[in-house]
Amino acid sequence: MVKQYLKGVLLGSILLAGVVLLCAGCGQKEAESTDPSNFYNKVQIGQTKEDAEKALGVESTELDKGLNYVDEKTAYGVTVNYDDGDLVVFKSLAIPDSTYLDGLSQANVTKEQAASITEGMTYDAVKTILGGVDGIEVTCVKNTKDPATPVNVMAWVNTDRSVVYVTFMGIRGTAKIAEFRQQ
Template identity: 45%
Template sequence: MKDKKFTRLMMVLIVVLGVLVMVTGCFPNGSDNSKDNDSMATSESEASPIPKIGQDQPFYSFYNKVAINQTKAEVDSALGVEPVMDTDGSYLYYDESTGYSINVFYSAGGLVTTKVLIVVAGGGEWIKLSTATVAESQVPQITEGMNYDQVKNILGGEGLELAAMIYPGTKDKIVYTLVWVNSDFSSLSVTFDGETGKVLFSEYRNAPV
């Protein structure tokens, strides 16, 4: 059972990490329906030992208004923009005020299962938060059960949250994917258990070509 859950989680993460490649690509046009919905914002309510580096910055605004297990109606209301449906069935919400977006996946019952931050072309202010230089050779040093501080000590800097998602096969177990990004957009990602803050697995991705 654990192997099946791990496989399903890896499949989701392939999609999530693929988003990082998109930082050098194109993004959807802004919606004319964008408005300030701070009074209706739903902050991420899940308690987590994972550090929220830089999430007080405007480019995390949409990301932080979406919580796992929210309904699509709640997300639409909180963000106040018309989403664009992607070919994989997910929805893309564009923040006209920052140029950043959030990609949201919903369950068959219409609840948020995954949210992914999509940054502006070139990484913008978000990538400037990344203070480490990472390499594929560091992946074996990051083992299951480590905490964030141990990972940080290995990689030499802070990780940036890229996604949060429901662990496959559960209803409310949340995992978080943080990335350490080089200037060429090669990256090392680490997925943590949101309850314990412990490492589940890590992966290195080469720079996009």
């Protein structure tokens, strides 16, 4: 009899927990992103301008040869260049002037580590040299010689605003150039 009672209590608890979980999202808006890369990640090389603008949902402003889209929640955004067919051929993380890369600080990297990165290293080998932390993609460009292999730049940012930038052939592909910049 006690076993049957405990089964009933357990089953009732499970059902109640399920109802609570189902109703928890009722009437709530989608969570707002505070990720500085939010807008950047919504745009992909080769994406149509129409699809990119629909995904971003904000008006653009002209910036040099591209269009700048800013997320009012984070002040970060994405600068995009389109080709004659209105396809994305370039995107770069748009960073608010006053904060530079402060919101992206996640590393502890040195000039010596950057100097040890050689052309042809895999992303994982570079990541290991730079302390095992993933970099943040800050630029991606269509590779006109090999459209299937875009060129992208990843950044490892220190809290003192120094940065290791590594250019890769392909998304997290093979290293081409590594550079350490001190602010």
